[in-house]
Amino acid sequence: MKNCTKLALATVSFLVGAAISQAAPAAENWENHCQKCHGATGKADTKTGKKLKIRDYSDAAVQGQLKDDEMLKAIADGVKNDAGKEVMKGYKDELSQEEMSDLVTFIRKLKA
Ligand code: HEC
Secondary structure: OHHHHHHHHHHHHHHHHHHHHHHOHHHHHHHHHHHHHHOOOOOOOOHHHHHOOOOOOOOHHHHHHOOHHHHHHHHHHOEEOOOOOEEEOOOOOOOOHHHHHHHHHHHHOOOO
């Protein structure tokens, strides 16, 4: 009986843990992987963001230029500038498909 209670508790804490870790992944991934270039609120108001002249993703006009499938492709495969130089790496080896599409949703919500 004692073991049974332990197992039940372990199961509950596992499920709660899984629910919590799924609740905030996009914000967490953004902070860990994207913020240094794109800024906390997508304005690219960081040193690297300014240097790379990254667009302000909180700007409705910029959001209008972005297409969900192209955003997803950029996150997965990275972005090259006109000279063919990689300015953003691809994240498909680090992030799951779900995490990447959650990031697209996250970016859409940055619109001011
Ligand atoms: C080393 C800096 C850097 C990092 C880190 C970075 N990006 Fe970018 N990203 C860029 C640059 C540069 C561009 C192209 C310029 C622009 O969009 O204004 C870009 C473009 C994009 C675009 C627009 C693609 C399109 O459709 O035009 C999206 C979406 C994007 N990044 C998402 C992300 C996400 C999500 C992360 C984190 C997982 C991330 N970026 C991390 C530099 C970075």
